[in-house]
Amino acid sequence: xxxxxxxxxxxxxxxxxxxxxxxxEKLGGDLQDIIKYISQLDELNTDSVEPxxxxxEMENVWRDDEILVQDANREELLALTKEEKDxxxxxxxxx
Amino acid sequence: MKYIPxxxxxxxxxxxxxxxLFSEVDNDARGxxxxxxxxxxxxxxxxxxxxxxxxxxxxxxxxxxxxxxxINASSRFDRKHYFYPDSPKGFQITQFYxxxxxxxxxxxxxxxxxxxxxxHLEGDAGxxxxxxxxxxxxxxxxxxxxxxxxxxxxxHSAKDAHDYCKALWRLMCFAGVTNGDLYNGNMRxxxxxxxxxxxxxxxxxxxxxxxxxxxxxxxxxxxYEIKRQSKLLDAGEKVVQETRxxxxxxxxxxxxxxxxxxxxxxxxxxxxxxxxNLTQEFIDAESAKLPLMPKDYREKxxxxxxxxxxxxxxxxxxxxxxxxxxxxxxxxNLSNLFASVLLAEEKSAEYLNDLxxxxxxxxxxxxxxxxxxxxxxxxxxxxxxxxxxxxGRGAKNIAKELGLIQENDLGALEAIVDTVLAKPETKxxxxxxxxxxxxxxxxxVGQVMKESHGKANPxxxxxxxxxxxx
Numbered sequence: 001x002x003x004x005x006x007x008x009x010x011x012x013x014x015x016x017x018x019x020x021x022x023x024x025e026k027l028g029g030d031l032q033d034i035i036k037y038i039s040q041l042d043e044l045n046t047d048s049v050e051p052x053x054x055x056x057e058m059e060n061v062w063r064d065d066e067i068l069v070q071d072a073n074r075e076e077l078l079a080l081t082k083e084e085k086d087x088x089x090x091x092x093x094x095x
Numbered sequence: 096m097k098y099i100p101x102x103x104x105x106x107x108x109x110x111x112x113x114x115x116l117f118s119e120v121d122n123d124a125r126g127x128x129x130x131x132x133x134x135x136x137x138x139x140x141x142x143x144x145x146x147x148x149x150x151x152x153x154x155x156x157x158x159x160x161x162x163x164x165x166i167n168a169s170s171r172f173d174r175k176h177y178f179y180p181d182s183p184k185g186f187q188i189t190q191f192y193x194x195x196x197x198x199x200x201x202x203x204x205x206x207x208x209x210x211x212x213x214x215h216l217e218g219d220a221g222x223x224x225x226x227x228x229x230x231x232x233x234x235x236x237x238x239x240x241x242x243x244x245x246x247x248x249x250x251h252s253a254k255d256a257h258d259y260c261k262a263l264w265r266l267m268c269f270a271g272v273t274n275g276d277l278y279n280g281n282m283r284x285x286x287x288x289x290x291x292x293x294x295x296x297x298x299x300x301x302x303x304x305x306x307x308x309x310x311x312x313x314x315x316x317x318x319y320e321i322k323r324q325s326k327l328l329d330a331g332e333k334v335v336q337e338t339r340x341x342x343x344x345x346x347x348x349x350x351x352x353x354x355x356x357x358x359x360x361x362x363x364x365x366x367x368x369x370x371x372n373l374t375q376e377f378i379d380a381e382s383a384k385l386p387l388m389p390k391d392y393r394e395k396x397x398x399x400x401x402x403x404x405x406x407x408x409x410x411x412x413x414x415x416x417x418x419x420x421x422x423x424x425x426x427x428n429l430s431n432l433f434a435s436v437l438l439a440e441e442k443s444a445e446y447l448n449d450l451x452x453x454x455x456x457x458x459x460x461x462x463x464x465x466x467x468x469x470x471x472x473x474x475x476x477x478x479x480x481x482x483x484x485x486x487g488r489g490a491k492n493i494a495k496e497l498g499l500i501q502e503n504d505l506g507a508l509e510a511i512v513d514t515v516l517a518k519p520e521t522k523x524x525x526x527x528x529x530x531x532x533x534x535x536x537x538x539x540v541g542q543v544m545k546e547s548h549g550k551a552n553p554x555x556x557x558x559x560x561x562x563x564x565x
Contacts, residue, residue: 016178058369062149065112068119070134088129088231091180
């Protein structure tokens with residue numbers, strides 16, 4: 001599978017990244033290498049192998065439906081954002 | 096040309112858990128400040144992990160059983176990736192590959208059956224408010240647990256689309272899995288509509304009208320879409336597959352300028368939440384907690400409550416629950432009081448949140464049965480049972496306080512009748528009655544009622560009068 005320039009631009013667009021020409025070039029190469037590495041698995045016959053969703057043998061990890069006081073309050077959390085207004089997170093216009 | 100519409104509906108139901116789906120934060124943000132019901136998990140801060148709320152799984156089982164659905168023993172969560180400010184994680188945690196609720200069905204009043212394809216658990220997104228040059232984000236609703244119910248395209252009219260949504264609302268409310276507050280968006284509907292020429296075995300291209308929050312707007316949006324698409328096809332044009340928005344004000348749908356080609360969600364298994372593997376015993380035990388559903392009440396109260404009254408009352412799950420609690424012999428009277436007295440009151444909505452106890456209601460009906468209260472007095476005391484000033488005092492005490500208890504003691508009544516008959520102003524009426532003018536008995540009963548300050552039982556008074564004047 002060959003990673004094309006359009007693929008990189010498409011992925012960047014989906015994640016709202018703006019990439020420089022150099023980055024497009026570099027990420028394209030990196031992604032190509034990663035896929036080549038993973039593609040080694042294609043050599044194996046996995047027809048009778050169950051898909052692995054999870055590497056730990058855990059199941060049914062649930063918690064009780066009880067409200068807990070949080071470690072961080074509204075002000076502390078809002079302070080982490082780039083910009084706030086009226087106790088809300090201010091973002092560039094999206095519609 | 097005549098076209099047959101085909102409609103499939105996706106419905107999002109907000110679950111009424113105490114906490115969110117993946118964090119131990121208050122799930123009820125109604126009337127609360129923006130961003131006051133949030134945690135580092137909701138903000139998707141680095142290293143924060145989702146912690147699955149077990150109650151959401153229990154409610155999902157009830158919701159599934161309410162729709163006659165199979166509950167899948169094994170289900171999982173997946174990540175649905177998209178970039179939008181309403182989702183700090185950059186993805187939604189949903190169940191794409193292995194949903195918890197499998198196939199089922201919902202029956203409509205028309206007799207038609209709508210099959211459920213599946214239903215799954217997922218977290219809601221935050222709320223955006225748009226301004227001229229910016230948007231504001233409130234994360235209170237992030238990861239509120241939702242069940243998304245996906246129907247098969249089994250609906251073929253606007254009326255059935257309306258009735259399906261209403262049936263779902265009732266099922267979810269009676270199952271007790273949601274507050275069902277449509278005004279606050281507790282249930283939202285996305286409606287897929289296509290039309291095809293009658294007799295055609297191929298479905299037409301569909302348009303999806305998103306985010307409808309009332310049964311009426313579902314019905315109107317479907318009607319509009321059928322008309323719009325018919326017009327296009329009649330003119331030899333094509334229906335475009337797209338998402339459309341609905342405006343209640345204009346009664347029209349409009350295409351939403353969205354980058355449809357960017358729909359590439361890159362689903363992958365959610366690695367932070369281990370799979371849900373339910374034993375049959377667990378599923379059975381949870382399913383057994385399903386309260387009575389509308390169809391159960393229809394069976395239970397058949398022949399006791401008139402069909403049309405029952406259909407009105409079924410829109411009020413709390414009232415039905417109350418009727419289920421009281422002795423069957425009082426159900427008829429009480430259902431009429433609920434339907435004709437309470438629901439006619441302007442304040443009925445606020446009354447519904449805090450109903451009198453089954454004991455208070457039974458006491459009231461018993462007094463009416465024993466003729467201690469006239470039907471008018473029964474209505475009055477009934478409403479007082481909801482009155483914040485009188486609440487909790489009991490029907491009997493309220494009736495006494497208001498002086499509404501009827502005099503049924505025949506001896507006492509007879510004495511009052513005698514007093515009235517001795518009055519000169521009733522002489523002419525007595526004479527008229529004896530001369531065959533039966534109507535004047537009404538006047539005489541009225542006089543006795545007045546003398547008794549309204550406490551006499553009018554039918555008993557009439558009997559006594561008839562005897563005395565015979």
